[in-house]
Amino acid sequence: MKILHITSSIDPKAGGVSQALRSMIRGLSAASVVNDVVSLDDPDSGVNEGDSFTAFLLGPPKTSWRYTKNLIPWLKENIANYDIVLIHGLWQYHSYAAHKVVTALRGKKPRLMVMPHGMLDPYFQKAEGRRLKALRNNVYWKLLEGRVVNDADKLLFTAQTEQDVSALAFTPYKIKSASVVGLGIETPPAWNDLMADAFLQQSGYQLPQNYLLFLGRINEKKGVDLLVDAWLHLKTKYPSFPGLMIAGPGLDSVTGEAVTAKLNGVKDAWLPGMLRGNAKWAAFYGAGAFVLPSHQENFGISVVESMLCHKAVLISNKVNISQEIAEGGGGLVENDDLPGTITLLERWHKLTNAEKSLMNRTACRVANELYSVENATARLMSAIGYGATQQV
Known part of the structure; x- marks a missing residue:
């Protein structure tokens, strides 16, 4: 079986879609599936450096739609060579082009599937400051994107919550079929001293x-401003309250600059920027707990990575996997507002050391049970109609 993954970008800095795609491909490749990727990245960007899959970078893109004249001609010439075309993410040129070429084919054609990666969440239509974008998205849905979604042979979701809320944002929403396949997250490397060295270097x-x-992109959607305000409040209330590390790209954004200003000169606050490789794992292993008070989070790859490093997670109820984590005992969940974030951090602080240790161990067990690469790949293979052990 051959799958063509089509996405706007595979740049790791672009966010969770690129990381989710790579994780998915590793699992599929282990099941003897051939995976190729088309993205709209600049071929000279180096964003596919170190990847084991074949990537066709057809950019550079133009405008925020990420248009490139190279995509449709390439798809017309090559798309019939694949069994499945899987669109990752929506609202940009790649989804329009893939739908246009597949639906125009005559005779045998690949099955068209869409993985929205949270991009149908109603949050983006309701959030403050997005009124004009919401109106634009409604028009774009009726003209183009609704056809992509409703014509797809199947939609693939990473969580049941994502599937449920995706039906609430736009009309008409009349999909043919859907499956919740989750995501598989690889077991992180065990702690070693090279990680601390890498952290120091970066x-x-x-x-x-x-x-x-x-650890994630520093923007308003992630609730970083809530986290900083809650932490500053509790740091004053409890002299022994733990420090705060905010790691990730986006310090030069509006939210990032506000966070930097609030924490400038504050003791026990660290802003190391984006961490990669061993430095990232050092940050996970060194933490007391992981925090994500996000207003919208489709899956939360960093959440699961933290759990696999034996760290409890303190997350908002807008993280789509929060219910499973709370029910399993791998973390704490509260509302995505300032009182909720304060409560979240304070609940953790008031736990005994024994209770924290138990939750840390439980977090790893829950992550292994729910989000292993093997289980996610088996669900995905079933959803696309092939057994996980089928050979091609």
Whole structure:
């Protein structure tokens, strides 16, 4: 079986879609599926450096729609060579082009599937400051994107919550079929001293002790502003309250600059920027717990990575996998507002060391049970109509 994955970008800095795609491909490749990727990245960008799959970078793209004249001609010439065309993400040129070429084919054609990666969440239509974008999306849905979604042979979701809320944002929403396939997250490397060395090299300072960790894109959607305000409040209330590390790209964004200003000169606060490889794992292993008070989170790859490093997660109820985590005992969940975030951090602080240790161990067990690569691949193979052990 051959799958063509089509996405706007595979740049790791672009967010969770690129990371989710790579994780999915590793699982599928182990099941003897051939995976190729088409993205709209600049072929000279190096974003596919180190990847084991074949990537066709057909950019550079133009405009925020990420248009490139190279995509449709390439698809017309090559798309019939694949059994499945899987669109990752929506609202940009790649989904329009893939739908246009597949639906125009005559005779035998690949099955067209869409993995929205949370991009049908009603949050984006209701969030403050997005009124004009919401109106634009409604028009775009009726003209183009609704056809992509409703004509697809199947939609693939990473969580049941994502599937449920995706039906609430736009009309008409009349999909043919859907499956919840989840995501599989690879077991992280065990702790070693090279991780601390890598952290020092990338951040410029020694790995601290006794801190809460946020690791992800620094923007308003992630609730980073809530986290900083809640932490500053509790740091005043409890002198022994743990420190705060906010790691990730986006310090030069509006939210990032506001966070930097609030934490400038504050003791026990660290902003190392984006961490990669061993430095990222050092941050996970060194943390007391992981925090994500997001207003919308489709899956939360960093959430699961943290759990696999034996770290409890303190997350909002807008993280789509929060219910499973709370029910399993792998973390704490509260509302995605300032009172909820304060309560979230304070609940963790008031746990005994024994209770924290138990939750840390439980987090790893829950992550292995729910989000292993093997289980996610088996669900995906079943959803696309092939047994996980089928050979091609």
